[in-house]
Amino acid sequence: MISLTVNVNYSxxxxxxxxxSRHFFNLIRHPVAGFFHIFFRxxxxxxxxxxxxxxxxxxxxxxxxxxxxxxxxxxxxNVTGRLLVGLRWWNYIDDNGKSHWIYESRKSQSDxxxxxxxSRLFWLALIICPAVWIVFFIVALITFKFKWLLIVxxxxxxxxxxxxxxxxxxxxxxxxxxxxxxxFFTKQIISRVRFKTVCYR
Amino acid sequence: xxxxxxxxxxxxxxxxxEDEESQRVHGDHQVDESHFDTIDxxxxxxxxxxxxxxxxxxxxxxxxxxxxxxxRNWDLWGPLILCGAMALLLQxxxxxxxxxxxxQFAEVFVIFWCGAGIVTINSxxxxxxxxxxxxxxxxxxxxxxxxxALIGCRIVLMLPHTSGLFVLRFCLxxxxxxxxxxxxxxxxxxxxxxxxxxxxIYPIFLFYFVMAWLVISHT
Numbered sequence: 001m002i003s004l005t006v007n008v009n010y011s012x013x014x015x016x017x018x019x020x021s022r023h024f025f026n027l028i029r030h031p032v033a034g035f036f037h038i039f040f041r042x043x044x045x046x047x048x049x050x051x052x053x054x055x056x057x058x059x060x061x062x063x064x065x066x067x068x069x070x071x072x073x074x075x076x077x078n079v080t081g082r083l084l085v086g087l088r089w090w091n092y093i094d095d096n097g098k099s100h101w102i103y104e105s106r107k108s109q110s111d112x113x114x115x116x117x118x119s120r121l122f123w124l125a126l127i128i129c130p131a132v133w134i135v136f137f138i139v140a141l142i143t144f145k146f147k148w149l150l151i152v153x154x155x156x157x158x159x160x161x162x163x164x165x166x167x168x169x170x171x172x173x174x175x176x177x178x179x180x181x182x183x184f185f186t187k188q189i190i191s192r193v194r195f196k197t198v199c200y201r
Numbered sequence: 202x203x204x205x206x207x208x209x210x211x212x213x214x215x216x217x218x219e220d221e222e223s224q225r226v227h228g229d230h231q232v233d234e235s236h237f238d239t240i241d242x243x244x245x246x247x248x249x250x251x252x253x254x255x256x257x258x259x260x261x262x263x264x265x266x267x268x269x270x271x272x273r274n275w276d277l278w279g280p281l282i283l284c285g286a287m288a289l290l291l292q293x294x295x296x297x298x299x300x301x302x303x304x305q306f307a308e309v310f311v312i313f314w315c316g317a318g319i320v321t322i323n324s325x326x327x328x329x330x331x332x333x334x335x336x337x338x339x340x341x342x343x344x345x346x347x348x349x350a351l352i353g354c355r356i357v358l359m360l361p362h363t364s365g366l367f368v369l370r371f372c373l374x375x376x377x378x379x380x381x382x383x384x385x386x387x388x389x390x391x392x393x394x395x396x397x398x399x400x401x402i403y404p405i406f407l408f409y410f411v412m413a414w415l416v417i418s419h420t
Binding site for chain 1: 241244247251272273275278281285288289292306307310311329330331332334335392
């Protein structure tokens with residue numbers, strides 16, 4: 001009798017933890033992408049803050065932070081934007097040497113909708129990190145630490161490039177949605193008018 | 202950084218409106234492209250394509266006939282790697298006192314990027330048809346021969362010092378400088394107006410001269 005109770009309790013526990021993990025994967029479809037989206041940005045900030053504890057060499061710290069920033073820029077621009085929120089921006093140069101900036105957004109379908117948790121994660125990380133680097137910029141400027149200011153300037157330009165790119169993608173997607181909604185309502189009105197005129201004959 | 206040129210455009214003419222497409226906003230107007238599929242490609246494909254593109258650009262600095270890759274599909278990874286390598290190698294002498302290495306290291310970065318920026322602004326002001334990032338890409342990748350010369354100088358410096366070896370290092374640096382200038386001129390000359398080519402090429406010459414001077418004076 002006791003062993004039966006124990007078995008039943010164990011299976012209930014297993015079911016609830018299984019449900020929790022399924023619930024987690026219902027919230028986040030790309031955990032690896034989400035992890036890397038945050039990892040490189042936070043690692044760059046953490047390295048900038050705490051590098052003095054681990055290494056006295058400015059060169060090693062400089063290279064580490066710049067590499068982390070470059071990897072973060074590439075990852076956010078080419079991978080996590082696509083996977084987490086279905087947006088992408090890039091540059092294309094035509095034969096006349098004019099550069100065009102292209103902002104892509106995925107049309108929403110049933111199997112590839114944007115999960116709200118992932119979207120929140122994406123945008124929060126995208127906005128908070130440049131804010132932190134702005135604080136570092138002000139601090140470095142006030143304390144006249146110019147060699148660290150160089151790193152902060154690089155970090156700001158890379159982070160803001162991604163932020164501005166994705167904000168433009170998002171605005172493009174919104175304008176497309178409102179235009180589609182407008183078209184939809186116009187079509188509805190026209191079809192109703194046609195229906196009424198058919199009926200009145 | 203430029204990304205994705207779609208490798209295999211999809212040409213299926215599907216009729217429904219609710220296709221799996223990515224909607225593009227091109228500047229102010231919208232472009233509905235039903236045959237570019239890079240928004241859903243696997244990550245490994247993106248990574249491999251970008252790595253291959255970087256490798257190709259390094260090769261094209263030496264084989265200058267193929268101009269498209271550096272000019273159209275620009276990226277700034279090569280300049281970052283080369284600038285970092287150059288700054289690191291130029292620090293070799295001062296490795297004893299680690300704290301002192303900082304300013305010279307950052308100095309190389311500043312000279313490289315600000316110098317390239319000024320050369321680009323100059324060529325744009327002269328009416329050249331090139332964008333900022335393209336020019337930075339070309340100037341950065343064409344630093345490759347000078348970085349190779351720097352590596353050669355470092356290797357030569359491991360042998361006991363004689364004046365003959367100084368002449369050897371000098372020749373290596375001159376060779377690297379000439380190839381860098383020749384390569385970048387070959388890429389950038391076409392984008393300049395024909396009567397102002399010399400005006401545009403002179404700053405490029407000066408830029409590589411300064412970098413070559415850094416190499417020869419620090420080794």
